[in-house]
Amino acid sequence: MLLQVEPDSPVPIYEQIVDQVTYAVAAGSLPPGSLIPSVRDLAVKLMVHPNTVAKAFQELERRAIVTSVRGKGMAVTEEGPEICRERRLNSVRERIRSTLREAVASGLSRNDVRRLVDDELAAAGTPTPFTDGHFKGKR
Amino acid sequence: MLLQVEPDSPVPIYEQIVDQVTYAVAAGSLPPGSLIPSVRDLAVKLMVHPNTVAKAFQELERRAIVTSVRGKGMAVTEEGPEICRERRLNSVRERIRSTLREAVASGLSRNDVRRLVDDELAAAGTPTPFTDGHFKGKR
Amino acid sequence: MLLQVEPDSPVPIYEQIVDQVTYAVAAGSLPPGSLIPSVRDLAVKLMVHPNTVAKAFQELERRAIVTSVRGKGMAVTEEGPEICRERRLNSVRERIRSTLREAVASGLSRNDVRRLVDDELAAAGTPTPFTDGHFKGKR
Amino acid sequence: MLLQVEPDSPVPIYEQIVDQVTYAVAAGSLPPGSLIPSVRDLAVKLMVHPNTVAKAFQELERRAIVTSVRGKGMAVTEEGPEICRERRLNSVRERIRSTLREAVASGLSRNDVRRLVDDELAAAGTPTPFTDGHFKGKR
DNA sequence: GTGGTCTAGACCACG
DNA sequence: GTGGTCTAGACCACC
Numbered sequence: 001m002l003l004q005v006e007p008d009s010p011v012p013i014y015e016q017i018v019d020q021v022t023y024a025v026a027a028g029s030l031p032p033g034s035l036i037p038s039v040r041d042l043a044v045k046l047m048v049h050p051n052t053v054a055k056a057f058q059e060l061e062r063r064a065i066v067t068s069v070r071g072k073g074m075a076v077t078e079e080g081p082e083i084c085r086e087r088r089l090n091s092v093r094e095r096i097r098s099t100l101r102e103a104v105a106s107g108l109s110r111n112d113v114r115r116l117v118d119d120e121l122a123a124a125g126t127p128t129p130f131t132d133g134h135f136k137g138k139r
Numbered sequence: 140m141l142l143q144v145e146p147d148s149p150v151p152i153y154e155q156i157v158d159q160v161t162y163a164v165a166a167g168s169l170p171p172g173s174l175i176p177s178v179r180d181l182a183v184k185l186m187v188h189p190n191t192v193a194k195a196f197q198e199l200e201r202r203a204i205v206t207s208v209r210g211k212g213m214a215v216t217e218e219g220p221e222i223c224r225e226r227r228l229n230s231v232r233e234r235i236r237s238t239l240r241e242a243v244a245s246g247l248s249r250n251d252v253r254r255l256v257d258d259e260l261a262a263a264g265t266p267t268p269f270t271d272g273h274f275k276g277k278r
Numbered sequence: 279m280l281l282q283v284e285p286d287s288p289v290p291i292y293e294q295i296v297d298q299v300t301y302a303v304a305a306g307s308l309p310p311g312s313l314i315p316s317v318r319d320l321a322v323k324l325m326v327h328p329n330t331v332a333k334a335f336q337e338l339e340r341r342a343i344v345t346s347v348r349g350k351g352m353a354v355t356e357e358g359p360e361i362c363r364e365r366r367l368n369s370v371r372e373r374i375r376s377t378l379r380e381a382v383a384s385g386l387s388r389n390d391v392r393r394l395v396d397d398e399l400a401a402a403g404t405p406t407p408f409t410d411g412h413f414k415g416k417r
Numbered sequence: 418m419l420l421q422v423e424p425d426s427p428v429p430i431y432e433q434i435v436d437q438v439t440y441a442v443a444a445g446s447l448p449p450g451s452l453i454p455s456v457r458d459l460a461v462k463l464m465v466h467p468n469t470v471a472k473a474f475q476e477l478e479r480r481a482i483v484t485s486v487r488g489k490g491m492a493v494t495e496e497g498p499e500i501c502r503e504r505r506l507n508s509v510r511e512r513i514r515s516t517l518r519e520a521v522a523s524g525l526s527r528n529d530v531r532r533l534v535d536d537e538l539a540a541a542g543t544p545t546p547f548t549d550g551h552f553k554g555k556r
Numbered sequence: 557g558t559g560g561t562c563t564a565g566a567c568c569a570c571g
Numbered sequence: 572g573t574g575g576t577c578t579a580g581a582c583c584a585c586c
Binding site for chain 5: 285290291292326327328329330333348349350
């Protein structure tokens with residue numbers, strides 16, 4: 001459960017936290033019932049104000065990813081993983097879609113776009129060679 | 140020279156205008172020396188506040204894409220097309236890059252990401268009446 | 279559009295604001311497209327902190343009752359009235375239900391409960407004699 | 418003396434305990450002098466923190482419903498039943514009152530409200546598989 | 557210890 | 572002018 005935020009990103013800090021927790025739950029590193037770090041702890045670790053963390057948690061609770069257990073903290077719900085996987089897929093897909101739409105709208109040819117994508121895809125991220133999961137398809 | 144803005148988009152209206160003019164110049168539909176519409180005309184046509192259009196034009200001027208010609212209006216500069224082509228390439232590439240980075244960071248495998256991209260790329264440019272769909276089936 | 283909050287109520291101020299706006303929209307006094315008071319105005323009028331009002335507005339936006347129009351303020355959505363009528367009916371019904379359930383669970387007889395209800399109903403609110411509407415329902 | 422608490426209810430657990438004991442005493446199932454379970458036993462049975470039970474008992478003692486008998490535990494007081502009946506009546510009445518007040522404030526007509534109440538009252542007491550419990554007595 | 561609410565005031569982007 | 576985010580710190584209820 002290692003999170004990190006970029007304070008200077010255009011995307012709000014609380015939203016970065018929401019996203020990262022969502023991804024962590026989607027990936028299974030936070031199974032249902034497990035407690036996520038407390039507001040105060042996380043605030044210290046991320047060096048942001050507790051209120052900012054609290055806002056993120058409220059949003060996560062609103063999305064039924066996490067539920068507050070009185071006196072204990074916030075726990076991942078039973079449906080959390082499923083919700084998160086769905087949200088993750090949707091948001092990634094949506095972002096890819098709009099990116100490509102804009103690329104095409106900008107007047108670049110389909111081939112130009114494809115080449116750019118392939119270049120970046122080759123360079124992207126650490127290899128993570130053997131983790132194809134979640135997608136059972138052929139390929 | 141037909142622009143249109145979506146007032147409810149997360150991207151600011153003035154930026155939409157800047158982008159669209161940039162893309163038009165990059166594509167060659169606005170050659171050097173050609174006049175772009177006046178602030179007031181465009182404001183009426185797009186149904187936005189004149190200040191918003193003015194802000195866009197100001198930004199275009201700052202980028203040396205257009206220059207104001209006294210008594211005439213704003214004209215595309217000599218270097219405009221080149222600047223715009225470069226900007227277009229950079230911004231598209233940057234957006235693709237960050238999109239892929241997030242996709243990978245979300246825990247999806249490279250193959251998953253590639254498949255999503257391919258699907259969307261195949262669909263892109265095809266008008267897509269609305270949101271079409273592909274994928275809803277679990278697979 | 280006259281709201282008032284009770285700072286000492288157990289129900290949070292921001293929630294009181296949410297409820298009252300919801301009821302106002304349900305009642306039709308805020309038709310779709312109309313702007314609700316600005317955060318700052320309302321904060322002054324209710325003598326609460328602007329952040330508190332902002333929190334209420336965010337919740338209303340989340341519920342699709344209101345949408346933020348850039349530079350203008352928050353406007354009631356097209357579906358707002360319907361959403362509000364539904365929420366109102368649900369929340370009132372739910373509260374009545376749990377109240378009666380507790381009354382019965384407390385060991386009072388059905389007749390005792392009915393008598394209490396009738397007493398209070400007779401005394402409740404201003405008469406508002408002829409406004410049966412809003413109940414389109416089948417039943 | 419079978420209690421049960423809902424940890425996810427908005428009403429605090431200790432208050433649920435207080436209420437249920439109060440209702441039981443009001444109904445006569447816990448006559449004066451009878452002992453209520455010990456803090457530890459009840460905590461185990463309800464699977465809540467002993468502090469929570471202790472807080473409830475403390476409140477019951479403050480209200481003169483039970484009193485601690487050295488070496489024995491907590492016993493219902495002589496005046497307990499009367500106090501509980503009065504408290505029960507007051508709290509039920511108060512809750513009904515505020516429920517109806519809100520219903521009217523929401524803009525629903527008196528007739529709408531009455532109809533909702535009648536519907537729910539008809540349904541109430543009908544077991545509703547779950548929360549029925551302990552009270553089915555003669556009546 | 558936990559989360560939730562509120563006040564206070566700063567700063568920003570947008571129109 | 573509008574709303575949105577963030578920091579700061581207080582207070583509360585609950586466990």
